[in-house]
Amino acid sequence: ASDKPAVKGDLPRLAIIIDDLGHNWPRALKFMEIDSALTLAILPNAAHARQVADAALERGQEIMLHLPMEPLEYPRINPGPGALLNTMAPDELSAQLEHDLAAFPGAAGVNNHMGSKLTAQSEPMNQVLSQLKLKGLYYVDSLTTGESVARSSARFSKIPFAERTVFLDHDHQPDQIRRQLKALVRYAKKHGQAVGIGHPYRETLAVLAAEMPQLKDQVRLVRASEVVRIPN
Secondary structure, eight states: OOOOEEEEEEEEEEEEEEETTTTTTHHHHHHHHOOOTTTEEEOOOTTTHHHHHHHHHHOOOOOEEEEEOOTTTTTTOOTTTTOOOTTHHHHHHHHHEEEEEHHHHHOOOOOOOOTTTTTHHHHHHHHHHHHHHTTTEEEEEOOOTTTTOHHHEEEEEEHEEEEEEEEEEOOOOOOOOOHHHHHHHHHHHSSSEEEEEEOOOHHHHHHHHHHHHHHHSSEEEEOOTTTOBBBO
């Protein structure tokens, strides 16, 4: 018997999120043209953020707020404007989050940009995820640290949640991106779904565009909103 599912609905689900969008408008447009199921995560204060968001929504594409959060290496490594920092009082954190969310009223969810320090702290994460829950948004943990408490905060807040399975392009070499894509598909086949995160690199664009037809024979490419669940 063939191990290829008889109908498309049986295929494992794969969500691919493209992070760090908003700086390069032509590149963002090229990612939109690859497939309408790619989810676009846009930085709140990038020069072309609103332009990318509006174009994506017009095409019916799902967008997320790519939320800057404090990394362990801060301030040597800066997550950029709009960042949530560990030193912020709860009302300050809340106001900054509101401000970032206001940049994209059409966002379906949020994932973290950096955040290896903040995502490991229960108090701010419980606050952030509770605030997102009230707005009917989901949260995807980019898993920039093994110490992340996002899953338990999502359980506490009862917010739809997923976490990144694989970074596609930590290494920009096209062969390495292909290898990561294969690993992502293997995981999806084993577990029923997977979440890949890529970045707006030329190489990522080229590999995804070239691999998309055969990728879609093996998995069902879905938006991030289709793989999130409230954790048990």
